[in-house]
Amino acid sequence: MKNLFNKKGVGFYLQLGTILFAIVGLISYLVAGQDSYGLDVGVVVLLALGIVVGLVFCIKDWFTAGPIIVMAFFGGAVGLFLVSRFMYYSYLYFGVDASSTISGAMLATTVSFVLMLVLGIVSAFFAWDKGGKKS
Numbered sequence: 001m002k003n004l005f006n007k008k009g010v011g012f013y014l015q016l017g018t019i020l021f022a023i024v025g026l027i028s029y030l031v032a033g034q035d036s037y038g039l040d041v042g043v044v045v046l047l048a049l050g051i052v053v054g055l056v057f058c059i060k061d062w063f064t065a066g067p068i069i070v071m072a073f074f075g076g077a078v079g080l081f082l083v084s085r086f087m088y089y090s091y092l093y094f095g096v097d098a099s100s101t102i103s104g105a106m107l108a109t110t111v112s113f114v115l116m117l118v119l120g121i122v123s124a125f126f127a128w129d130k131g132g133k134k135s
Helices: 002-006 010-032 041-059 066-084 086-094 104-123
Strands: none
Touching: 010 041, 010 066, 010 104, 041 066, 066 086, 066 104
């Protein structure tokens, strides 16, 4: 296991950060989904698939397209999240429901999704191995 981490470059660690933020986002979304706007199962499925595929590609990227495939899952999950939470954010932005405030779980979900997307995109531009290969 130590030998595996000795050979890895910056892209690999950025991808691990992406997966970590995806896990945090998944957990906080499951908590935030308990409100009146509900939980979109597609978001949960795409995040879970992205996490699993990301971990597999961290071990061995057979196609040298691991970050792109992982980001397809994560991007789809964020897209579904935005569609399912459009009314929530528009009510808050336009002050339709003045008594409603953003929940801590929803704030954590939003921040972790943004960081997940940024790190995932950046990881695709760095080598995953110290030798310069993508993996």
